[in-house]
Amino acid sequence: MPELPEVETLCRQLRTVIVGRDILSLQVIDRKLGHLPPLSGRGVRSVDRHGKRMVWMLSDGQCLIFQLRMTGRLFWLEGEELPAHARLVFSFPDGRLVLSDPRRFATVELCSPPAASTVADGLEPLEPKRLADAARGRRLPVKSFLMDQRVVAGIGNIYASEILHKAGIDPLRPVCGLGPAEWKRIASAAARILVEAVDSRGTSISDWRDLHADRGEYQHRLRVYGRKGERCGKCRGEIRRIVIAGRSTFYCPTCQK
C-alpha cells in the first residue's frame, strides 16, 4: 500500500477538490467492499489521515475510513472514462473520484467518528524516549518494530529500510538492545525521511500514482530499497537484501551496525 507519505499526498490533493463539496452519489462497483449507501447530499467536512488510514468527516457526523492497503489508488477524474480496476465511484459537482484497486485489498468503512488514536503519527515529532519505552523487554528486530502500526503509525516496508539506513542501524538488531543515542538517530531519520517523501509526493517504485495520476519523485532518492548489489552511497559497501518477517529488507552491512 501507499505508506504515510503517499496517503498524505492524496489527502492534501483531495482537500482542494472535495472539502466543502457535496457528494452527489456513490456507486459501489465491487461488492467485496460491502454495502455502502449512496451518501447523496452529504458534504465532506474534512479529509484527515492517521498513519496509512484516511478519514473523511461528513456533514451528517459520520465518517468514511479508507485503508488502501497494497494497491488501492484514488484518482480524480474529469472525463467519462473509468480507469482499470475501478471499485468505487464518488460523484461530485466538479468531477468524480474513483477507487482503483487491482488486488482488491482496500477497505472503505462508514462509521461513527473514531476515538482519537493514542499512537503517534509518523509526521508528529517522534520522542526517542517513547520509542525506547515501547521497546523495553522486547527482542523483535528493530525493522519489525518500526513497521508495527501500534508503535508509530505510517511507516511501511520501503521507508523502514530507508530510515534504518539513514540512522546507521542494522535492521535485525533486537529493539531491547538499542541505546538512547540510537533511538534519537532513528527518530530524527524517520522525521527527515517522511517529510522529504511527502515533499516528493511519495515513491513511485512500481505503479503508485497520486490523485492526478502523476508519479511521485522519492524513488529517485531511495538509498537502499530495491538496490541490492549496488554500492552504498555513504560507505561504498555492498547493499544486501534479506527477509525479515516475510518482507524484503535492504541494508548496508558495512555502515549499519
Add this chain to the structure above:
DNA sequence: TCCCATGTTGCTAA
C-alpha cells in the same frame, strides 16, 4: 512456470 509486490489479519507453534 515461478517469484515478487508500498498491507493487514488471524492462526499455530515454539
Add this chain to the structure above:
DNA sequence: GTTAGCAACATGGG
C-alpha cells in the same frame, strides 16, 4: 506474554 512463520486475501508484472 512474545515472537516467528505461514496462509489468506487477489491480481499483475518481470
